[in-house]
């Protein structure tokens with residue numbers, strides 16, 4: 072068709088049957104052909120009289136072909152232009168390489184198909200809503216495309232075990248890594264500010280630009296906090312929920328759009344942001360009664376029915392929530408955890424954020440010097456605050472530097488507040504001469520609005536709300552001018568009457584910070600009121616407040632009136648309270664509150680923290696394991712550590728360190744991120760005795776390991792499996808562990824360690840005489856690294872267990888390991904599974920093992936051993952060396968090979984299992 076004289080009549084004849092089966096929206100083609108004058112009234116009448124859609128298409132083709140080339144070309148052009156209505160024919164247009172000719176391009180096409188018109192409207196609205204990332208001050212907005220940076224997204228299975236990392240956002244909706252094909256929800260979890268909302272925004276934006284690989288033609292986005300604006304008894308229909316909070320179809324008298332949605336729900340994608348922000352006790356709803364698509368129901372009931380697939384079954388749903396929110400896994404299809412910026416992503420973000428080369432360089436140098444700050448900045452929200460504040464403060468003041476090494480989260484939010492408040496005093500930065508920075512002056516001048524924002528934050532937080540009404544804002548004494556400072560922003564999307572009657576804080580974490588500020592500023596209530604959220608959090612922990620447990624009907628109900636799904640927002644208040652009352656900030660606070668009252672609050676908080684740390688640690692269950700007494704802490708312990716760090720109090724850190732009476736502390740799956748490692752280090756520094764620390768399956772990264780550096784001297788067990796470590800981390804470990812030589816267990820499974828890192832691990836094995844276990848499987852180690860490790864293991868007299876699963880060390884590595892195994896004095900368990908070993912390597916190992924009387928468990932599964940290796944393994948079995956477990960499954964051994972092994976078995980008295 073793209074050739075110079077295409078025959079459109081011929082094309083329509085050739086593809087007639089395809090067009091008959093795939094051309095769905097007949098009316099739109101007829102309308103346009105009619106308006107362009109290719110069909111007369113009579114033609115239209117004849118077509119409309121035909122009974123079935125397929126016959127109508129046949130008729131149209133017949134008539135159009137009779138009208139000539141131009142009419143046929145125009146019909147194809149309509150299909151091309153009204154994309155969504157003819158989505159099924161778009162591949163066909165590609166196949167025939169259709170390009171509109173110059174002549175037809177000038178002709179008008181009107182989309183009269185209500186469904187595709189609605190799709191277009193949705194796309195248009197979503198593009199408008201998602202093209203910018205909100206910033207403070209509302210006037211300042213940045214294009215999403217100019218600032219969006221990929222973050223680390225880990226895919227998880229049902230038990231939260233890692234399934235690898237997402238490489239492309241399209242994979243999120245795809246079928247890969249689905250663990251429950253009955254479920255319909257893609258569940259995205261992550262910590263505060265890690266970028267869940269922005270990820271959804273990116274997905275929405277991609278869809279609106281047709282850049283998301285999905286054939287969904289409808290996309291509805293919701294924020295879960297919206298559901299709290301409905302009154303208890305309010306009822307709404309599904310139709311209204313979808314359209315009122317997204318957009319209404321135009322000219323759809325027969326309700327075709329809604330009808331289509333209910334008939335083809337698989338064409339719909341939903342995003343629900345912030346499930347943790349639902350403040351209703353879902354138990355109060357009679358949710359087993361499923362909402363109907365036709366009748367009005369309680370909005371939450373609609374939400375739950377949508378989520379669990381009782382309504383619009385087959386639609387795709389992406390739901391985000393803070394980590395730790397429990398969710399019924401039987402409705403989850405796929406799970407992803409957001410892990411924030413990796414070090415290279417952080418560098419990309421620096422480049423995107425700072426236009427001036429000078430700023431970029433300064434920030435990169437300052438970040439490089441502070442792994443703790445990098446750890447905090449791996450959370451995009453904190454990074455954004457730090458960079459925004461840097462830019463502002465650097466532009467306004469002389470020689471402003473990023474906060475130094477052990478900056479607290481409170482310091483970062485104070486910096487943001489300072490930037491906001493400085494708008495009261497200074498004109499736009501570029502217009503002024505640089506001046507010295509005086510933080511206390513800025514806060515003193517801004518105290519009135521700050522106190523009012525703080526009051527509003529506390530009030531709404533206390534009633535479990537993230538949305539404030541115009542009246543509440545006014546009642547706290549906030550003026551229009553105050554609103555432009557940036558703490559609050561208006562949310563028009565929840566308001567269907569048009570006026571900006573509702574507001575929310577720039578971010579929930581900022582609301583928590585301000586609520587803590589209010590507790591400190593409050594001079595009227597008793598000083599002990601500052602502890603109210605500590606008490607609340609400990610109370611809530613006892614009553615497990617699990618959302619969606621409605622499906623598994625709980626027996627006991629929590630008695631709070633407005634429970635949060637998680638208590639994270641309250642934990643943040645506690646954390647900021649610790650920071651604001653810390654020694655580091657008391658100087659500033661004394662400018663705002665009476666010093667005597669501050670002292671009183673500080674003393675109260677310290678004593679509360681010390682007591683609760685002690686009782687928390689005493690109350691944890693201890694178990695006896697090979698390494699000694701072990702305690703598995705709960706995620707709440709992490710909040711305690713964070714609070715202790717935020718106070719900066721050595722006394723409380725000492726109390727905490729002393730309170731850990733176990734020999735091994737397990738922080739596995741506790742959601743530790745790199746920024747937390749300074750807190751862990753702060754406490755461990757004060758510990759005298761040695762301690763094993765299990766931090767497997769967290770989000771520690773190289774930044775975290777650097778922060779833990781001073782603590783490795785005390786660690787007998789260093790478990791850092793599944794933590795995104797690269798060779799940089801191993802460098803730190805090698806330096807520290809080789810200096811102190813106390814390490815017994817080194818767990819580094821599933822990280823990004825290469826041969827260079829393997830060389831360093833070999834050094835650790837060489838130099839640490841107590842090291843018994845090394846788990847280094849599923850890294851990026853090749854034969855080179857395999858040889859380093861094998862040579863070190865050969866010399867070690869303490870090594871008991873080595874795991875190499877999944878490192879492709881091949882036959883070269885296998886040969887090195889066979890030398891290590893020959894006469895090894897202590898190695899008892901070894902896994903060389905999935906390491907790319909063929910019969911050649913297998914033969915060496917089997918022969919060497921005949922001279923080993925110590926190895927008991929040996930795994931060689933998932934390799935490439937063929938029958939060539941079988942006689943050698945048969946000889947090994949005959950040698951009866953003491954090997955008790957031999958695993959050879961998933962190799963290329965056939966019945967012949969097996970036979971040889973089987974014949975050797977009667978001679979062996981030691982083997983307990985052979986696979």
Ligand SMILES: Nc1ncnc2c1ncn2[C@@H]1O[C@H](COP(=O)(O)OP(=O)(O)OP(=O)(O)O)[C@@H](O)[C@H]1O
Nearest residue numbers: 218219220262263264265266267268269451452455
């Ligand atoms: N991928 C990203 N690229 C660039 N900036 C980002 C990215 N993700 C987040 N940000 C920045 O961090 C801010 C906070 O992110 P976001 O609101 O998405 O966090 P969240 O995980 O939804 O937090 P919460 O659970 O507290 O609601 C954003 O406003 C944006 O400035």
